[in-house]
Amino acid sequence: MIHQYQNNGYNIVLDVNSGAIHVVDEPTYSLIAEMDAYLTSHEDEIIAAAKQAAESAGLVESGTAASNAAAAKTIELLKSASFVREAEGETKEAIEEICSLISDLALFSVDIYENRIVDYKSRNTVVKALCLHIAHDCNLACKYCFAEEGEYHGRRAIMDYETGRQALDFLIANSGNRKNLEVDFFGGEPLLNFEVVKQLVAYGREQEKKYDKHFRFTLTTNGVLLNDEVKEFANRECDNVVLSIDGRKEVHDRMRPFRKGAGSYDLIVPKFQDLAESRNQERYYVRGTYTHFNTDFSEDVLHLADLGFKQISVEPVVAQETDDYALREEDLPKLFAEYDKLAAEMVERKKQGKDFNFFHFMIDLEGGPCVYKRLSGCGSGTEYLAVTPWGDLYPCHQFVGNEKFLMGNVRDGVTNTELRDEFKGCNVYAKEKCKKCFARFYCSGGCAANSYNFHGSITDAYDLGCELQKKRIECAIMIKAAEAEA
Numbered sequence: 489m490i491h492q493y494q495n496n497g498y499n500i501v502l503d504v505n506s507g508a509i510h511v512v513d514e515p516t517y518s519l520i521a522e523m524d525a526y527l528t529s530h531e532d533e534i535i536a537a538a539k540q541a542a543e544s545a546g547l548v549e550s551g552t553a554a555s556n557a558a559a560a561k562t563i564e565l566l567k568s569a570s571f572v573r574e575a576e577g578e579t580k581e582a583i584e585e586i587c588s589l590i591s592d593l594a595l596f597s598v599d600i601y602e603n604r605i606v607d608y609k610s611r612n613t614v615v616k617a618l619c620l621h622i623a624h625d626c627n628l629a630c631k632y633c634f635a636e637e638g639e640y641h642g643r644r645a646i647m648d649y650e651t652g653r654q655a656l657d658f659l660i661a662n663s664g665n666r667k668n669l670e671v672d673f674f675g676g677e678p679l680l681n682f683e684v685v686k687q688l689v690a691y692g693r694e695q696e697k698k699y700d701k702h703f704r705f706t707l708t709t710n711g712v713l714l715n716d717e718v719k720e721f722a723n724r725e726c727d728n729v730v731l732s733i734d735g736r737k738e739v740h741d742r743m744r745p746f747r748k749g750a751g752s753y754d755l756i757v758p759k760f761q762d763l764a765e766s767r768n769q770e771r772y773y774v775r776g777t778y779t780h781f782n783t784d785f786s787e788d789v790l791h792l793a794d795l796g797f798k799q800i801s802v803e804p805v806v807a808q809e810t811d812d813y814a815l816r817e818e819d820l821p822k823l824f825a826e827y828d829k830l831a832a833e834m835v836e837r838k839k840q841g842k843d844f845n846f847f848h849f850m851i852d853l854e855g856g857p858c859v860y861k862r863l864s865g866c867g868s869g870t871e872y873l874a875v876t877p878w879g880d881l882y883p884c885h886q887f888v889g890n891e892k893f894l895m896g897n898v899r900d901g902v903t904n905t906e907l908r909d910e911f912k913g914c915n916v917y918a919k920e921k922c923k924k925c926f927a928r929f930y931c932s933g934g935c936a937a938n939s940y941n942f943h944g945s946i947t948d949a950y951d952l953g954c955e956l957q958k959k960r961i962e963c964a965i966m967i968k969a970a971e972a973e974a
Contacts, residue, residue, distance in 0.1 A: 490524055490596060491926035492517065495966040496832050501595070502965065504926050508594035509853060511969045516582050520595075523566060523586070527596060530565050537561035538598050551600040558598040563587050601863065602917055613912060614664035616867070619874040619885045620655055622647045622685055623676040627712050629747045632777060632805050632813055646681045647877035652688040654898040655875045660699050662901065672706040674874075674885060679713035689725050706730065708775075710744070711756035719763050727771060731760045734776040735788020735802060742781060743813070761796055769798040773847060776802040779813035783822045786830040793837070793844045801847035804956050806938055815952060824959050831963035835970045851930070851964040862916075865932030869895070869911025873902075883911055886937035911936065914946050921949040927958045 489504040499517040501510040512520070527534065541557030542550040566572050566587065575583055589595040624645045626633075659669055671692070673685050685707070692703040707722055708730040722729050733756060734740040741751025764772055774797045778785035785802055792800050804823070807814035815823070830846065837843050866872055869883035876888060879898040887893040896903040916922040916933045934957065938950035 489599070489924075489926070490520070492521055492524070493962055495962055496828060496835075496970075498966050498969050500962075500965060500969060502926060503595050503597055504929070505599045505601075506594055506597040507853065507929065508589075508597075509965055509968065510589070510595065511972070515579070516586075519579065519582055520586065522571060523569075523596075526569050526571075527562060527565060533565065534558050534561050534598065555593050555598055555600055559590050559593055559596075562590050562596050566590075612664075613867075613870040614666050615659055615662040615871060615873060616666050616668075617670035617672070617872040618655060618659050619672045619674050619872070620647070620652060620688075621675065621874060621876050621885070621888065622652070622673045622678045622688075623681040624877050625680055626676045626710070627680065627746070628677070628710050628744055628752060630744045632743060632779060632807060632811070645877035647684060647875075649684050649687050651875075651877065651879045651898065652684055653691055654879060656688065656692055656695065656703075658898040658901060660695060660701060663701065667700065668702050668704060670704045670706065672708060674708050677710055677712070678707060679709050679718060682713070682718065686721060689721075704728075708732070710752065711759050712752060714756070714759045714763065719766055722763070723766055729763065729767070729772040731756075731763065731772060731774045732776070733757070733760060733774050733792070734778070735782070735785070736791045739778075739782045739788055740776075743777070743779065757795065764797055764799075769796075773799045773801045775847075776800075777805050778802055779805045779807075780815055780819060781813055783815075783819050784826060785823075786826040786833070789830055789846060790833065793842075798844045799847075800844055803848070804953065806935075806941075806950065806953065817952060820952070820955055823956060827956075827959050827963050831967055835967060838971070839974070848960040849964040849967055851961070851968065853965070853968055862929040862932055864915045865934070865936075868936055869908055869914070883907075884937060886935070886941075911946065918947045919949055921951075921954070925954070925958070927954075927961050930961045931957045 491502040493500055499512050501520055538554040538558040542554040545553035572583055663669055696702055704727040705725055706728040707726050710732045737753045740753040744752055774792055789802050804815055874882045874885045874888050881895040882888045882893050895907055902908055914936055916928040919933050922928045922933050934949050936946040938953055939948045940946050942950050
């Protein structure tokens with residue numbers, strides 16, 4: 489399976505199953521498209537050759553045997569095609585180069601992961617991360633907040649130390665041999681409960697020595713209560729800090745006001761700039777949300793960059809159609825153009841030594857996540873859980889408050905094992921929309937919560953979000969192509 493597209497002057501061919509990227513000229517781009525159409529009509533023959541080779545090989549070698557057999561059959565089919573046999577000159581040379589790539593399993597490669605999905609579903613899982621809802625309360629009234637101003641469809645509450653301690657104990661007890669454990673202090677606004685945050689970090693550090701673990705703490709804050717004490721604590725104890733800001737003043741203040749209506753931009757920006765500098769512009773993100781009201785969101789990203797921030801994430805709002813700020817299908821052409829514009833500007837700024845990281849354009853084409861992560865994504869409901877102030881466990885922060893997804897509590901552990909196993913089976917091959925999608929090994933099937941909220945199933949996909957994700961991946965690959973060219 490391949491994916492071809494043109495972006496900012498580059499002709500890009502992605503070999504989906506191997507992850508190989510090829511930047512080609514116009515004639516080769518057209519030739520590969522013609523080959524793809526021809527091979528698609530002979531797909532059954534290629535699959536049959538791969539299957540036969542896999543069955544003849546041993547279990548360990550089945551993937552390699554299938555890949556090599558499929559490559560050989562692909563080349564055989566192409567050489568029998570009239571447009572290949574009759575090729576001359578530069579076209580013939582291009583065909584030879586393409587066949588070499590096929591032989592190297594870097595073009596028109598087959599999927600070797602699907603036959604491993606049975607073993608993947610039956611794997612033993614450990615809990616490696618908790619989203620600790622340290623405060624179900626907030627000092628802002630963000631209009632798009634899925635947490636209903638911190639309440640999460642329930643009561644306002646603050647986590648006490650004992651519940652938080654039990655959560656860390658639960659994480660250690662269920663982490664198996666994994667050494668690095670992640671805890672995000674989340675809300676609402678976590679700094680409303682800063683004393684307990686400090687106490688839990690101190691407790692975690694004590695347990696590290698006892699159990700040979702290492703906690704990576706993250707703090708997510710709107711910045712209203714950020715001060716020197718918090719800054720010094722975060723710089724000493726937190727591997728990452730997430731700072732909530734939407735971009736330009738008018739955009740931010742419209743969607744992230746105080747409860748009485750005043751904007752929060754002027755208060756938080758100097759604090760965020762100071763914190764970012766104190767961390768040497770590393771190990772933090774300014775994280776924003778764009779909506780129907782600012783479909784020119786690239787301006788917000790660049791505004792944050794011009795404020796001096798080097799680690800930036802501005803993400804699309806997820807909202808129901810009835811919300812006036814919700815993104816709509818008719819917004820997509822504008823949003824696609826904004827991502828293209830942003831990608832081109834980032835390439836130019838890097839040449840000028842003014843580069844910054846944009847979270848959704850960060851992509852590793854050589855290493856990347858392991859196979860399991862590419863199949864299942866964030867691990868919600870299995871490796872990653874959310875903890876309410878009173879200790880209930882949910883698959884992730886977006887499911888909190890929906891009693892259908894209550895998994896247990898920090899005292900008794902995961903008691904709803906049927907739900908856990910349902911999440912364990914949530915992967916790109918369990919989702920019909922993902923099976924033929926070029927982006928599946930990059931997005932890993934998307935967000936289970938968004939899928940459920942829009943379709944009532946964790947194995948569907950949030951369609952508008954998928955379209956935006958695919959565009960972001962295309963732009964990220966284009967940036968890599970530009971960097972390689974430079």
